[in-house]
Amino acid sequence: MSEGTYQRLWAATHQTLGELLLQEPFPTEPAPEREQDSFFYKLASLFLHYLAMMRRLDVIYDQMVQPQKRRLVRRLLDGVAGRLLELKEELVQADLSEYHCLDHVLQDLKLTPADLEIPIPKYFMLEQGKVLQDREALIEEIMDRLGRRRRKTVVKILPPSEAIAMIQRAERARQGRLRAKFMREIRKDVERDQRMRERKCEIDGNWAALIIQKIWRGFLRRRKIKQERMLEMKFIGMIPSSSEAEHSVIMNRAQNREELRRQRQQEKEMEYQEAVVEIRQQVKVKEGPDMQEEMKKQIRQWFIECHDLTGHFPEYPSDEIGGSSVIFSEKMPQQVKRELDIIDEENFRKKWGDKLPKKKEEEKPKKVEEDVEQKASKFVPILNEGHKEYHTRWASPNVQTFPDQDFNPDMIRIAEKKEVEAEIRVQVDKLMRQELQALRLVVDKEITRPQKTRFRAKKGKKGKKKRQEKDLTPDRTLHSLYEELVAEGLIKKSEYVRLSDYIGDYLYLGSILKLGNTEPMPSLFDLRQNVILYGVLRLGSAEIHALAPHVRSILLAGPSGTGKKMLVNAVCTEAGANLFDLSPENIKGKYPGKAGLQLMMHMVFKVARLIQPSVIWIGNAEKTFYKKVPKDEKRMEPKRIKKDLVKAVRQLQPGDRIMLIGTSNQPQVADINGLCKTYQRILMVPQPDYASRYLLWRHLIESYGKFLVNRMDLTALTKVSDGYTPGVIAMAVHSVMTERRKIQLVSRPLKSREFLDFLAKKDPIYEEEKESLKNWYIKTPLGKQRFKIDEDQAMEEAARLAKEKKKKL
Template identity: 45%
Template sequence: MSQRGYNEMWADAQLALSRLLTEELPAEPPHPEKDRVVFFQRLAMLYVRYIQILRQLEEVYDQVVHPQKRRVVRAILDGVIGRVLELKNEMVEKEFSEYHYMDDVLHDLKLTPEDLEIPIPRYFLRERNKELQERKKMLTEILKLVGVTESPEPLMAKDMSQEKAIKIIQVAERARQGRLRAKLNEESRNMNRMYRTKEPGTDAIESATVCIQKVWRGYMQRKRTKIVREEEMIFLGMAMDPKYKVPCPTEIAAQSSEASRKIKQEEHNEDYQKSLVSVTNQLRDVEGYDISKTMKEQIRQWFIECRDTTGSFPDFPEEEDGGSALIFAEKNPQQLMEEIAAKEDDESDNKPKGKEEKKEKGKKEKGKDDEEEEEAGLKMMPSAFLSDLEMENKIFEDFWKNRNETRNFTQRHEVELIKEERRKMIEEEIRVKVDEQMRQELAEWKLAVDKDKGGKTKANAKKKKGSKSGKKKKKEKDLTADRTLESLCQELVEQGLLKQANNVRLDDYMGDYSYLGTTLRQNDIEPMPSLSDVRQVLSLYAVLPLGSQYVHEKAPLIKAILLAGPAGVGKKMLIHAICKETGANLFDLSPLNTAGKYPGKSGLAMMLHMVFKVARLMQPSVIWIEDAEKMFYKKVPKEEKELDPKRLKKDLPKSLKLIKGEDRVLIVGTSTDPLSADIKSLCKMYSKIILIPRPDYGSRCILWNRLIRKQGGDVTRALDLGSLAKISDGYTPGHMVQVIQSIVTKRRTLQQANRPLTAAEFVAPLAKIDPVFQEEEEALKNWYAKTPLGKKRIKAATGKEEEDAPVKGKDAKKKGKK
């Protein structure tokens, strides 16, 4: 697609966004919705439409070359991501579930499940490529110094017993002898055939030719039938034409043009950065003196006008209030003096109020409560992104929508735009210097003309300065103030607390969409989420906030996530995928990994301080806690008492509280047996608990197909994937990988041409593995029902929440009266 096409795509996305903004920001506030189902449908529609806009904007930002356009698109893209996260948070609070099913919404909007996939912006990694390469280089150098290799297989090797070694040698020797014996037997058979051969007769030749003809004709007919069958399947649309499997020339050309666009983006961005510096210096040299001169004249004129109208010189606004920027507002000197006087009155009125004022306030609050009771219902929560989106949308409509760019064919930066932006910045820089000079000048004027008032103003200024100095907040003690970041990283790598993430993407976590979720919920049946739903939830809760600083600061803050599910469902893979998608560092604070390291209270404090300090300095960061239930054991097993798994139970939640909006640090725990933990303390630690089930039938079909192909196997008609997916009910993706690796070996892949893979080959190794039984899954479901969100979901399903709501209001009133 050309740059013109991407500009049109951007215009379409902005049009859809402006329609959404008019719906979300109406002239009159909408009435509260009493029906929860109707309200959720409205939220779901908004959510799906915002995702469509997000997909378009992400594509535009990735391919547009114009550097100034890219900055506008980036601001809108971050705002849309934030709004999607807000809507997700609101849907969770209204439906009391982490998973939502929108089959009916997709049907109404004529969309496919793929359109609901959360796109992960490519700029998360592309714009931090140099930083990530440097970090990777630093970690690899540390690993070389420490002597830790990337593959931990040789470290995991155990000492072999003498009996086992003898058995292995015996097996190898018997196999060697068997091969030699078979070779000798074959040679002897060939020798016997040579002596037995006689000249064939005419009858033998004829029968041989007939036999060859039969075999050849059968082979050719089978080949023709196979070709006809494949053509019929292609015609019916049930198989892909082989010519489409190989990328066509147009696709190759499109890929090369995309690669060339990336180079153009970098070149144009470099030119833009250079012109920013040159234009700024030029404006500062040419217009700087005139700007400062006009500012001084305006401020002096303001001094004189205030003196004429009020009879005294005004107090110069403080830097914190905006300095002389307040003076240049469209207000008279009298109005400014009144505002300053009103501020002083407000400061003086900050005293304990009288009984009458309290009574009046109480009446007003009661009136407000009554209004709230009258307007009971569900309302949209206030958004932190809508105002920014509205402002950016206005910039697009006012400036970029109808801009004529016929002369800017190469899509390079525009100097006039840079001048407009930089002129404001230079004015702010000059204003700071001018304010300092004018404060001194004003003080001199006051001393010369108003000597009596000058002393008072100075005294007042001292008082104000004294009043500002309040209690200072206690700063955290930096236990490693004298150490460099490299030394801290080296120590954490040595201790095995800082690790390199595996090269895994979130798309590699395969699963099918849940097509019957809405239907089941309408029939009061709670569906189990699919692996596709798990992938979407994690991209919303972990990947998008960690990838963008702006989104992380303004979106609903999520500090800790718990992934609970049976072994083999891909919890560890998801953590590595989160790190790889966002370029985050991986810290391992698992109970088994920290056992015996940094002993004592001081050692524990030092370990947590180092981990969180490096995580903040090298953000984004993910802190992984494997077997998170061990930290909150109800009763520690005897075999684990020496490891002290509950060591971090008290200190880790304290460190979690110190994480703020600007810190892109996420704690992710994984648990296979959450039932053994104290549920209250576990839920206090992890604000989001995501239950990962065993894969459903659709996900198993996809997994078998793609995992076999990934291992090098061919999926033909001889391999019945439907039957294989049916009999593998209860088995996890980990079990499937284990079975495929044992069957689809290098030797077996070479035999596929003559003997294709069949489903029966995978049955025997599957039977040797214990599946995840339904009792285990039901136990996990029952455990999840005891979590705060699970309890709310049960209350909402039984209708108790609606009954409890008015009672809560009455109790609140009684408490207020008391």
């Protein structure tokens, strides 16, 4: 698409953004119970509108070339993504569930389930491409240096006699198969000659021609029927049309154009950065001295005005409140003096508040106001600011269109002038403080005392409680720590898996099931969406992570084979994160003793902070919180990192792009209190429903050839595989589609019954296991709240029915 198309898309997006900002902010107080449904509906509709806007902004940011426009689009994209995370948090609190049924909202807004797909911003991977390549190369280099890979690939060397015997066996088997093939052909020739002798008649030429005609006509007819069938299948959309080649050519051309635009973005960005440095130097050289003199002149005038009004010179504003910027604001000297007095009074209260109970009472209502402010959105002001900037700078008809996508030097000069002014102000403040001391000494005969830093020192009785962790490796470099963790297997190379590879369909009848007082099981589509919201979006952007609701850890709980480890690898791939493995099986025997354990945990979290984003994965997370350790696992010491893990996770702050992700097959055997305190978000991994299984079978079989599904009964396969996990279904397809079977596809088409033999040997997920997981989830904090509300509603319904029955009697 052209630049004009993206410009029009940007304008339409801002029009929608303006309409959405009029609906903000949401009420900070919880909605009454009778209004919960309408409140949830409003949240869900706003969530879907922001989702569509995020999809548009992602396309615009990926393809727009002009560097200054892209900076504004980037702020808006991060702001919309952060607002989505805030709305998700409010949806969870309103619905008391991690999974939400939005099919009725989609229907009212005339949207499809595809519109519910959460896009992952493309810049997550594009901007970290070089970093990811260097990281993989470093891991490969370390592994080669340690010789791990060579030891893995070393094969067993057989003695010469055993090797000769093995070769002889293989050769005899090859000769036997060849001899059997020859004998089979000879036998067929003999039988054909025997049949010819039994007929005892010569074949007439006319009769031979008739046979040839019959075969040829049959061939032509079958070919025509096959062509008509293919045309019919193309018409109803069951197989790709013949124009697929043309479509692929068009798509390749479009992808090439997109790549060319990305290359042009890099060129314009380099030009922009060079221009920023050049213009900044020009402003500093040409306008810097005039700025300095003007500041001094204004400050001296302020000194004189304050002295005339109060009879003495004022206190110079500290750097903490902005220094001379307070004086430069459009305020009278009396206002500035009043503000300084208020600040001094607040500092006095912070110091002596414990001894003045009356002033404590005055501070109480301020805490309430702060609590209310914390509930307000942190991203809506960013969106408002970006929306105003768009209308001020880019939406005006007088603004240049920049057909060559060059930068605007005037905007750079304005921005750099402010930064240069801030730098000069710091220098001017130092000089003017000295001048103020000299004036006091000469005019008022007053010897000024240096300003005490008592407020900064006394600030921290609370700070003493949050002691900083002692650095156990102060003399070691990041490279040495990284190399040691790779050597010990605590840092691993994650598999390249996209979240789009986690196949699952949307739950279409969730709202209808809820109306019937039936809690629907979530689908794999819902799980994938939650993983994007809780994991990828937070780890992929530092700006989003710093302001979004803080989520330190996630627990994926579900049966074996449902793709939990695949989701962990997908999060690392999409967010470009490092993968740390602290599974009990992986840390067995490593860093023994209490000191060794503390060193290991310190190194893992220190390196994770230094090379953000990072994912710390714990497989079989229930073993870390065992109620009772089994006898055969006591040597492994699965609970050894429990205390240090809880402590380290609590120290993660907003801005630390570190996510703890645990996977568990049997969370029932763990202490639920410890598990829920460590993992903030518990996501149940469901078994695939009918729609998800159908998509999974189709996707896996089509990966070997799209034509294979034409003659297969996928509906029967989907029905028969009810209860099986995606892992078992994938193993069934891979076990059938061997290299030999691929060669035979031309003569022997693939049938559905070939997969049944493998499924018959595997156990499905039984109802007892499902019920056990459901009962365990009810004991989690969110499950308890949900269960209590459902129980109250059931009691109210029973009371209402009893009352109606009593009236009838």
